[in-house]
Amino acid sequence: PVTAAAPRVARSTAEYRVLDAAHHLHPFSDMGTLNRTGSRVITRAEGVYLWDSEGHKIIDGMAGLWCVNVGHARKELAEAAYRQMLELPFYNTFFKTTHPPVIELSALLAEVTPPGFNHFFYCNSGSEGNDTVLRIVYQYWLVKGQPSKKYVISRTNGYHGSTIAGASLGGMGYMHEQMPSKVEHIVHIDQPYWYGNGGDLSPEAFSLNCARQLEAKILELGAENVAAFIGEPFQGAGGVIFPASTYWPEIERICRKYDILLCADEVIGGFGRTGEWFSHEYFGFQPDLLTMAKGLTSGYVPMGAVGLQDHVAAAIIENGEFNHGLTYSGHPVAAAVAVANLRLLREGGIVERVKTDIGPYFQKTLRAALADSPLVGDIAGTGLVAGIQLAQYKGDAQGLGRQRFANGGEVGTICRDFCFENDLVMRATGDRMLLSPPFVITHEEVDELVGKARRAIDLTAQRIGT
Numbered sequence: 001p002v003t004a005a006a007p008r009v010a011r012s013t014a015e016y017r018v019l020d021a022a023h024h025l026h027p028f029s030d031m032g033t034l035n036r037t038g039s040r041v042i043t044r045a046e047g048v049y050l051w052d053s054e055g056h057k058i059i060d061g062m063a064g065l066w067c068v069n070v071g072h073a074r075k076e077l078a079e080a081a082y083r084q085m086l087e088l089p090f091y092n093t094f095f096k097t098t099h100p101p102v103i104e105l106s107a108l109l110a111e112v113t114p115p116g117f118n119h120f121f122y123c124n125s126g127s128e129g130n131d132t133v134l135r136i137v138y139q140y141w142l143v144k145g146q147p148s149k150k151y152v153i154s155r156t157n158g159y160h161g162s163t164i165a166g167a168s169l170g171g172m173g174y175m176h177e178q179m180p181s182k183v184e185h186i187v188h189i190d191q192p193y194w195y196g197n198g199g200d201l202s203p204e205a206f207s208l209n210c211a212r213q214l215e216a217k218i219l220e221l222g223a224e225n226v227a228a229f230i231g232e233p234f235q236g237a238g239g240v241i242f243p244a245s246t247y248w249p250e251i252e253r254i255c256r257k258y259d260i261l262l263c264a265d266e267v268i269g270g271f272g273r274t275g276e277w278f279s280h281e282y283f284g285f286q287p288d289l290l291t292m293a294k295g296l297t298s299g300y301v302p303m304g305a306v307g308l309q310d311h312v313a314a315a316i317i318e319n320g321e322f323n324h325g326l327t328y329s330g331h332p333v334a335a336a337v338a339v340a341n342l343r344l345l346r347e348g349g350i351v352e353r354v355k356t357d358i359g360p361y362f363q364k365t366l367r368a369a370l371a372d373s374p375l376v377g378d379i380a381g382t383g384l385v386a387g388i389q390l391a392q393y394k395g396d397a398q399g400l401g402r403q404r405f406a407n408g409g410e411v412g413t414i415c416r417d418f419c420f421e422n423d424l425v426m427r428a429t430g431d432r433m434l435l436s437p438p439f440v441i442t443h444e445e446v447d448e449l450v451g452k453a454r455r456a457i458d459l460t461a462q463r464i465g466t
């Protein structure tokens, strides 16, 4: 039950802001501007709600950063961490050593991931997960006697993290601009963003064309030089971009034809967001490697993992030392929390509920509420994830003649600010508004979330005079 108790605050908001501005650098932020206005201080959370230091109750339409899937303040997870900290707070998994939580987690992951994923390597984040994917891919081809297979192909506007390798794999130009060099042998093809780039093609034809860019790129580089393709089954940070149904089967066909490893970055899509345990199951393809993080622990503690299909694992296992690892690979507290989280998701029927009940209800309610908004050009998504495209002109019934705003991002920012003022967390990527609420959201809370989203979009329409 959600209680509206006052937040436990030790300092005034003003004091927090002064200290925050004096000593804390925020990720992906313009610190000068932020320090002049001051951050919102979140002090407490429960279920789908957050409270700030001013006592505002805010509905969390983003599950933190797409991660708090079982909802905030679950005792089951807190207790798992507490028990584990008392029993064995830390031990490493290097040097011929292991421990029960990491063993239990690995066995459980083999059950909840699709067939053929039976081995898991651990890290602390999605970025490290994708670094790990690169290390595994290179080692795989070395072992296979094909060391020339070095190129990894990913997509523009994809997001794979903020380590140097993660940012290099990602296709975010604004991140690349701040790096003097990137990890070598990473090249990009276009993202399957129909609303923006599909022109007069149908979504299916456009997605197929985008997938075929992979084949063209492989032929340009020479298949003997290409190691892997990596992509988010649906792009999250890039704007919740869902490719048409033609996309992934074609990508899979091309990877198999040219003997290229297919890597699915499931950092956002994993553990039930689409109603399937993994979003590649929703799109109907079978990757060789899986990157996981966020939903693995519902964000309660940091943890990432990489799943390896049996043929990939065999190459890593039978060929001497794999020279990669992190102090906290398989951290016992993180592993204990992940086990508790996965049990809740499975035995509590939480993932099943996303598929059969709350996911369909969310999609239906959102689409009905926004159907007549002049500002909404398109809604992408399934389960509990949605990307709402704000557009200058939505186009005809097929979306032909659709037109985005010329000043990309400005309208999204206005809308995001209205959300902020109205105690709703809805993220903006350019002019796409993103929602990804906790899985435990009730029908009434969906109504509240959608109502607030509609209001923010209406206020935006008024402001810009649509």
Ligand code: PMP
Residues within 6 Å of the ligand: 124, 125, 126, 127, 128, 130, 159, 160, 161, 162, 232, 236, 237, 265, 266, 267, 268, 293, 294
């Ligand atoms: N991959 C994807 C698809 C992501 O969305 C993210 C984070 N949003 C990452 C990787 C990086 O994860 P982290 O921030 O935990 O390093």
